[in-house]
Amino acid sequence: MRLQRTQIWALAVLGLVVALALLPLPTLPYTTGFAPHWVTVLAAALGAIFVVRPHPAGLLPAVLLLWSAGGVVLDGFRAFFAVTGIPAGDFARVDWPGMALRGLSLVGCALLGALLLPRLRVPGGAWLGYSAFAIGFVYPMVKLYWFLGGTLLRPAGHAEGFPYGELVxxxxxxxxxxxxxxxxxxxxxxxxxxxGGWAGAAMLTTMGAMSVFGTLSQVLGLTHGPVPLSDLAAVVTVGLVYGSWLLFGLAVGGATLSYQRATP
Structure with a gap:
């Protein structure tokens, strides 16, 4: 069997993911709740199988790789402050090996997806873009509601200012x-x-997957995370706010794929 260039690159990246995930490297407290390394190793190993023999079942390791990439956006923000020297306190501390692992996991997910998508029937149509448009309002409107004094599901001690960034x-x-x-x-x-479409989909889905899957694994006792499970409001808030990010990212990704297939 002769492998295509994309398959070779995917296998190389997944091999690096496994090697890096197996190294006993130190981490930083902000990575609590991120995907455990055994999930990353499992995802890369299964992904390698479906790289060689692409099949729709390969979506499972692709999703696990997406979860493993969760937090890479947060890493990027921290790296910006660390590199530029702009004062940011602990937010300028970066888990560099973990950032590399999460970045490689995202690349591996993208390469695996590139091999699988031609074999999948992905729903198209304008409804995906309009769904993304609507879902995008959830998180900013929730933050605006809390700023204006709303108390429903508002975290204890919430004292953030006007949500300029979220509205942008x-x-x-x-x-x-x-x-x-x-x-x-x-x-x-x-x-x-x-x-713009693929970058937005990657950022939204990794952040959403990190929070949603991280909370689910915490509920199941598979990992230790930052969500206080005894606080029902906090759990619902994570599901509503960060779940909307995951849905937003999936809708943007689907709309981008539909656009890509429809335009020459």
Whole structure:
């Protein structure tokens, strides 16, 4: 059997993932609740099988790799402050080996997905973009509601200011989602739309998967995480807020794939 270039690259990346995950490297407290390394090793090993023999069942290791990549966006923000020297206290401390592992897991997930997607029937249509547009309002509106004094599901001690960042993210996400499905989006540079769509999907799904799967594994007793399970409001909030990120990312990813297939 002769392997394609994508398969060779995928196997190389997954091999690096396994090697790095098996090293007894120190971690930092902020990684509590991230995917345990045994999940990453299992995901990479199973993923290698479906790299050689692509099959729709390979979605399972792809999802596990996505979970393993969870936190890489947070790593990136911390790395920015660490590299630039902008004062940020503990937020400038970075788990560099873990960041590399999470980044490689994301690359492995992307390469495995590139091999699997041509063999999958992925629902298309404008509804994915409009769904992404609607879901994108959940998180910013919740933060705005809490800022305005709303108490439903508000975490104890919540004292954040006006959600400028979240509203800017909402604007970018809303415009990007519509660009994938409306006619004016076809007049934009195709590479720009694709880059924005896939980058947004990667950021949203990794953050959402980290929180949703991390909380589920904590509930099942598989991992120790930061969510106080005795506080029902906190658990519901994680599911609502971060679950919306995961759904947002999946909708953006589906809309981006539909756009990619529909445009020359």
């Amino acid at each position: 993210m909402l604007l970018i996400g809303a415009v990007g989602s519509l660009a994938l499905v409306q006619r004016w989006g076809r007049r934009l540079p195709r590479r720009l739309v694709l880059a």
